Amino acid sequence: MGILADGGLVATIRRDGPRPADHGGRRTGRWHCDPWMGANMMWPTAGFIDQPGHRPIARSMATVPPLRIAILGHFRHAIAEPFQGGxxxxxxxxxxxxxxxxxxxxxxxxxxxxTAARLRPIVPAGFHYGPLPGETIDRSEMMADAALLEAIHEVEDExxxxxxxxxxxxxxxxxxxxxxxxxxxxxASLERVVEVIAATxxxxxxxxxWAGVSRTTSRDWARWLPDVRCITNGIDLARWAPRPDVTARPQHAVWSGRITPEKGLVLAIEAAQLAGWSLSISxxxxxxxxFAEQIAPRLDEKIRYVGHLRHTELPxxxxxxxxxxxxxxxxxxxxxxxVEALAGGTPAAVLPQGAVAEIVGRRGGVIAAGCTAVDLAAALPRAAELDRRAVAASVAGFSKTAMVSAYEQVLAEIATVDSDLIPVPVSAPSRSHERTTDREKESPCR
Known part of the structure; x- marks a missing residue:
């Protein structure tokens, strides 16, 4: 039994036990985080009796005893610098x-x-994700799933x-x-996962x-999953801090990320050209x-691709x-x-997509009025006027220390709880088949 700030109770029950009385409160199945109250802070509501005026106490960051933890990584790319993505x-x-x-x-x-951890390889370094040349059936995911299951069985008792x-x-x-x-x-559009959890x-x-990496992501998955919390991502702020030996070039924009259609690099190039700015791409x-068909033909003396930089070079x-x-x-x-760009004091011009407003806030950059290159070009000079010190300060809460502590606390919580105890099943996920329509409302750039 837990206690809310004003004395309200949080209940857990045995799986074969009765549900508690409603107490007149509204139950909700969401967990939320509020980066403006301090990034990585979890404000839980799932399992809480949520009555007017009640606010849960934030979880303690007390020392966690040593745990034996298995981290399941993604099999497409090695976890090594230069990283393929976030x-x-x-x-x-x-x-x-x-x-x-x-x-x-x-x-x-x-x-x-x-890694500093013990590495248990799932697939070999030469493993190719996707159909092999000449094949029409993609067997790589099935092979990787089988390899992951085998690896899990080898370590699960340890x-x-x-x-x-x-x-x-x-x-x-x-x-x-x-x-x-x-x-x-x-x-919540990961088909191979959704098809599993949508099954009756x-x-x-x-x-x-489960923990979404933003409030937007947590809300999206809470339609399908019963206990979705939120732990915002964090970075090593010292590594990305403003460097006194670097001077920003006037009317010059930068872009970094995986070069794929969904990252919108073509639109970034077009916006820079409309604004009359130069652009460097990493x-x-x-x-x-x-890249060959859409990016390379657009490169010139003002639009430059500098390669895949290591984290030591990116700041x-x-x-x-x-x-x-x-x-x-x-x-x-x-x-x-x-977040990495903002931590160095570089203001951002961003599209109104997903969780970006949670990151940019009021001081980190300018959110374009729409999803076109014209909209983004208009945001460029406005973003350039922002105070770079205020920009860096705007993401000071997204630290690796806070993020790791939040994960550590939840891992300790579920590792040590009595296996016969579970949170009150306060709200089943809706499993709405209209989730795509909802995402379109939240993400206008499609």
Whole structure:
């Protein structure tokens, strides 16, 4: 039994026990985070009796005893610099920091990953995700799922808790009896996972919880999952802090990220050209055909591609711009690259997509009025006028320390709770089949 700030109660019941009385309050199945109250802070409502005026006490950041943790990584790319994207960087940071805090961490990831934790390779370094040349059937995901399941069986008796940072359906199907925290890095449109949890006979594990990386992502998945919390992403702020030896170039924009259609690089180039600005681009070419057909022909003396930079090189690159362009063409779950740019003091001009408003806030940049290159071009000079010190300060709460502590607390909570105790099933997910329509309302750039 837990206690709210004003004396209200939080109940847990045994699986075979009765539900508590309603007490006249409204129950909700959501967990929310509020980065403006301090990033990475969890304000839980799931399992709380939510009456007018009640506000839960924030969870304690007390010292957590050593845990044996298995982190399930994504199999498409090795967890190594230069990172292919935010998911790989997030996985690396969690594995390293939890290990440094004294936990016994095993990272299940692609061969070639570099980590302070113990590495258990899932697939070989040469594993190719997607159909092989000449094949019409993609068997890579089935092969990777089988390899992940085998790796899980090898280590499951040696760990106390699982941190699922993969995008696989395997943990939803085969770890029902294990305490597991799943980090939700995508909108609720991950088909291979949604098809599992949408099945009428699927039930979540009684010690499973989920954490969206933003409020937007948490709300999206709460339609399908019963206990969705929120832990915002964090970075090593010292690494990305403003550098006195770097001067921003006037009327010069920068862009970084995986070069794929959904990242909107074409629109960023068009906006820079309309505004009369130069643009430097960094990131891995994840879609070579897209790069060859859509990006390479647009490169010239003012629009330059500088390659895939390492994290040690990115801070100076990002801070050389007067403005950072962030152009997701999908419901952006968080935007780790955006936080990295803002942490260095580079203001952003962004599309109105997904969770970007949670990151940019009022001081970090300018949200374009619409989703066209014209809209983004209009936001460029406005963003350039922002105070760079205020921009850097706007993301001071998104620290790796707070993020890792939040994950650590939830892992300890589910690892140590009596296996016969579960949170009150306060609100079943709606499993609405109109989720796509809802996402379109939240994310106008499609």
């Amino acid at each position: 998911l790989e960087a997030h996985t690396a940071l969690l594995a390293d920091e939890l290990t440094r805090r004294g936990h016994d961490v095993t990272l299940l990831a692609k061969e070639g990953s570099v 760990v106390d808790v699982v941190l699922n940072n993969s995008l696989s359906k395997v943990p939803y199907l085969h770890l029902a009896d294990r305490p597991m925290l799943t980090a939700l890095h995508t909108p 006979d699927w039930r979540p594990g009684h010690r499973h919880v 990131g891995p070419v994840a879609d070579p055909v897209y 100076a690159f990002l801070q050389s711009g007067s403005v950072y362009l962030f152009t997701p063409m999908w419901p952006e779950p968080f935007g780790l690259a955006l």
